[in-house]
Amino acid sequence: MPPFVYPALLWGLPLVGIPVLIHLINMLRHRRVEWAAMEFLLVSQKKNRTWVVFKQLLLLLLRMLAVAAIVMIVAQPLLRNEFGKLFGSKRTHHILLLDDSFSMSDRWADKSAFGEAKAVVAQIASVAARQRQPQTFTLLRFSQAGQFDGGTQPDFLKASVNDQFVTQIDETLDRIKVSQTSAGPIDALGAIDQLLGDPGDERRIVYLVSDFRAKEWDDPTELHQHLVRLGEVEAEVHLINCVQEGRPNLAVTSLVAEDGIRAAGVPLFVEVSVKNFGTEAAKEVAVMIEDDGRPRPAVSIARIEPGEEVTERFQVSFPTAGEHIVSARLESDPIEADNARYGVIDFPVEIPVLLIDGATDFQDGKSLARAMAPGGATRTGIRPQIESPRYLSVTPSLDEYGAICVANVERFDPSAVDALEQYADSGGGVAFFLGPKSSSISINGQLYRDGQGLFPVPVVGEAELLVDRLQRAPDIQATNHPILRRAADERYGFLDAVFVNHYYAVPEGWQPAPDSTTRIVARLRNGMPLAVERAFGDGRVVAMLTTAAPTWNSWARNPSFVIATQDLLAYLASRPGADIGYEVGSRLAVEFPANAYQKQVRFVTPIEDKEPSAATDATPSADGMLSTEFAQTGNRGVYEARLTRTDSTIDVRRYAVNVDASEGDLASLSGTELASRLDGVKYHYQQAAMFQYAVSEMAGYNVSRWLLYALILLLVGEQLLAWSASYHPPSRRRTAAVGGGAR
Numbered sequence: 196m197p198p199f200v201y202p203a204l205l206w207g208l209p210l211v212g213i214p215v216l217i218h219l220i221n222m223l224r225h226r227r228v229e230w231a232a233m234e235f236l237l238v239s240q241k242k243n244r245t246w247v248v249f250k251q252l253l254l255l256l257l258r259m260l261a262v263a264a265i266v267m268i269v270a271q272p273l274l275r276n277e278f279g280k281l282f283g284s285k286r287t288h289h290i291l292l293l294d295d296s297f298s299m300s301d302r303w304a305d306k307s308a309f310g311e312a313k314a315v316v317a318q319i320a321s322v323a324a325r326q327r328q329p330q331t332f333t334l335l336r337f338s339q340a341g342q343f344d345g346g347t348q349p350d351f352l353k354a355s356v357n358d359q360f361v362t363q364i365d366e367t368l369d370r371i372k373v374s375q376t377s378a379g380p381i382d383a384l385g386a387i388d389q390l391l392g393d394p395g396d397e398r399r400i401v402y403l404v405s406d407f408r409a410k411e412w413d414d415p416t417e418l419h420q421h422l423v424r425l426g427e428v429e430a431e432v433h434l435i436n437c438v439q440e441g442r443p444n445l446a447v448t449s450l451v452a453e454d455g456i457r458a459a460g461v462p463l464f465v466e467v468s469v470k471n472f473g474t475e476a477a478k479e480v481a482v483m484i485e486d487d488g489r490p491r492p493a494v495s496i497a498r499i500e501p502g503e504e505v506t507e508r509f510q511v512s513f514p515t516a517g518e519h520i521v522s523a524r525l526e527s528d529p530i531e532a533d534n535a536r537y538g539v540i541d542f543p544v545e546i547p548v549l550l551i552d553g554a555t556d557f558q559d560g561k562s563l564a565r566a567m568a569p570g571g572a573t574r575t576g577i578r579p580q581i582e583s584p585r586y587l588s589v590t591p592s593l594d595e596y597g598a599i600c601v602a603n604v605e606r607f608d609p610s611a612v613d614a615l616e617q618y619a620d621s622g623g624g625v626a627f628f629l630g631p632k633s634s635s636i637s638i639n640g641q642l643y644r645d646g647q648g649l650f651p652v653p654v655v656g657e658a659e660l661l662v663d664r665l666q667r668a669p670d671i672q673a674t675n676h677p678i679l680r681r682a683a684d685e686r687y688g689f690l691d692a693v694f695v696n697h698y699y700a701v702p703e704g705w706q707p708a709p710d711s712t713t714r715i716v717a718r719l720r721n722g723m724p725l726a727v728e729r730a731f732g733d734g735r736v737v738a739m740l741t742t743a744a745p746t747w748n749s750w751a752r753n754p755s756f757v758i759a760t761q762d763l764l765a766y767l768a769s770r771p772g773a774d775i776g777y778e779v780g781s782r783l784a785v786e787f788p789a790n791a792y793q794k795q796v797r798f799v800t801p802i803e804d805k806e807p808s809a810a811t812d813a814t815p816s817a818d819g820m821l822s823t824e825f826a827q828t829g830n831r832g833v834y835e836a837r838l839t840r841t842d843s844t845i846d847v848r849r850y851a852v853n854v855d856a857s858e859g860d861l862a863s864l865s866g867t868e869l870a871s872r873l874d875g876v877k878y879h880y881q882q883a884a885m886f887q888y889a890v891s892e893m894a895g896y897n898v899s900r901w902l903l904y905a906l907i908l909l910l911v912g913e914q915l916l917a918w919s920a921s922y923h924p925p926s927r928r929r930t931a932a933v934g935g936g937a938r
Contacts, residue, residue, distance in 0.1 A: 294405035443473025446533035458576025546597035553604035587611035603630030620732030624767025651729035801832025
């Protein structure tokens with residue numbers, strides 16, 4: 196007997212006896228009455244009795260079959276997709292790829308996308324457990340497809356489906372929860388061949404249970420290739436959508452510190468960005484801020500248009516040095532994982548800045564030092580150190596300095612040039628100020644070197660800026676660059692009042708190459724460059740083509756000079772990539788000197804993770820360093836690596852781990868939209884909410900529709916046979932016509 200979707204309804208089969216019962220009841224209602232005319236008819240009937248009885252039995256059989264067909268249609272019998280399976284024991288392998296990325300935590304009413312997905316998995320397992328043919332089951336979550344240490348880790352791999360399997364799958368589904376990753380279907384689909392190999396003679400049914408967000412399926416080139424591959428090995432593919440439509444959602448997409456002096460007690464601005472993934476404007480959005488766990492005044496965003504990202508800034512200040520935690524959080528909405536973001540900012544006690552002055556009186560260096568650290572009640576967090584050019588050659592390493600300023604130097608030792616280039620290449624910031632002692636030969640030959648060196652621009656020599664008698668334009672014309680942005684603002688400085696008398700000119704018609712990182716920060720009123728910057732390795736280099744001291748200009752006597760100098764230092768001291776943002780699922784790399792620390796590193800996960808601390812031994816390397824990695828970063832938050840120094844003191848290093856905010860875009864594709872993007876792929880598409888009607892097709896072919904056609908034919912045949920077996924007297928008109936002819 197084939198399996199049924201609703202086998203309990205087969206108890207209705209005894210109803211096929213109803214036609215027989217009705218027939219017997221009708222027979223009981225007959226009474227014998229002696230009648231001469233009827234006796235004549237009975238004699239006539241005996242001649243045709245056999246044929247009449249046959250028709251009546253056939254009619255009774257058709258009615259019984261019609262009742263049986265109705266019961267079978269309601270019970271929905273299943274027939275295997277391959278006829279040969281009725282006579283064999285070919286194994287069916289159910290492969291479920293379950294989307295557990297955090298967009299699946301989407302909630303509406305009392306349901307969630309992940310809840311719908313788990314219900315689908317449970318239904319498939321229940322149907323598989325009712326089959327007579329051998330069944331196996333593989334369950335792989337997206338987040339476990341090569342995302343964490345240990346590679347792909349399915350919850351079930353080729354598990355045999357038996358009487359206890361449904362209980363096992365229920366216990367597993369109760370245990371698993373939505374991850375905080377943005378894992379997509381590509382790795383999960385690619386893992387099928389890796390885990391299962393060639394299908395051989397087993398029948399494979401692949402179920403992709405997901406929310407089919409537009410960001411992954413709008414241009415599914417690689418996904419298309421994987422699905423085509425499944426078709427080539429004759430696997431049945433079912434795409435099961437767990438959401439009906441996209442929903443609005445807000446997400447904190449960024450939390451970064453601005454370029455600025457990072458030192459204890461010095462205020463620093465932090466930018467927080469919020470994106471509206473919905474189709475309607477979000478109004479009065481409140482962003483709760485915390486620093487080191489202490490609440491701060493919330494940042495309010497008046498309006499965020501659909502698809503727009505708005506950035507606001509707030510100020511933080513920490514009186515003590517060290518790594519400090521800043522967090523931003525939104526109010527609750529359909530997706531919780533992207534409502535919070537964390538940052539770790541390192542504040543040293545102060546930033547040492549090296550000032551190299553080529554003049555004996557250190558006039559340029561002193562002007563810069565006064566602007567960097569004015570003294571008094573004003574704390575800038577900068578500690579300037581003035582040295583001669585020879586210091587660059589005799590110092591083993593320049594890495595301790597947050598930035599280096601070189602002013603009015605005639606020539607450099609080759610070792611000094613190498614030291615500066617190594618410093619900039621590793622991420623350091625260098626600023627050059629030219630002056631009377633500067634030499635175009637040294638600059639072009641040692642520093643610029645046809646664009647291969649540190650200096651961003653070639654020079655031809657000292658030049659004079661002619662006096663503008665009409666004073667129609669300021670001498671310094673700044674661009675909107677972080678170095679001069681505040682100094683050019685009338686609220687902060689008086690850059691327009693600065694006079695420039697002399698500068699170093701560049702070759703006539705020189706312009707930065709379009710593909711270079713060189714750009715002009717400021718020009719003189721005659722159009723010649725005054726400040727030029729470029730990237731060198733991981734660092735930044737800025738060239739000011741005039742003096743820092745009030746020798747060739749009046750800038751050092753202007754309030755804007757202090758602002759510009761401090762902004763220059765903030766720009767140079769900000770290491771690109773210093774605020775490393777880790778994504779959930781990433782590895783945390785820790786490296787430290789072997790001669791200063793013990794090998795064991797203890798990792799502490801965020802409080803919300805509720806997992807115990809993990810300890811690991813670091814691996815030594817040839818350069819005298821120890822290194823290790825931590826891969827269990829399954830939740831957002833701040834992780835700690837606790838290192839023990841050789842003197843038994845503890846060094847704590849913090850790492851901010853955040854979700855991929857783009858996963859918060861809940862726009863999804865409908866079945867029609869998905870079909871247009873998967874042209875040439877053979878698959879079945881269902882909504883999870885209606886999946887109970889599709890389970891039968893996955894376990895076997897539902898023959899209810901053909902039974903319905905058979906029922907119609909049975910009813911038509913029954914009516915025709917009933918008409919044939921009954922007595923039909925001729926109409927009056929025909930009788931009259933026959934009688935008239937007799938006369």
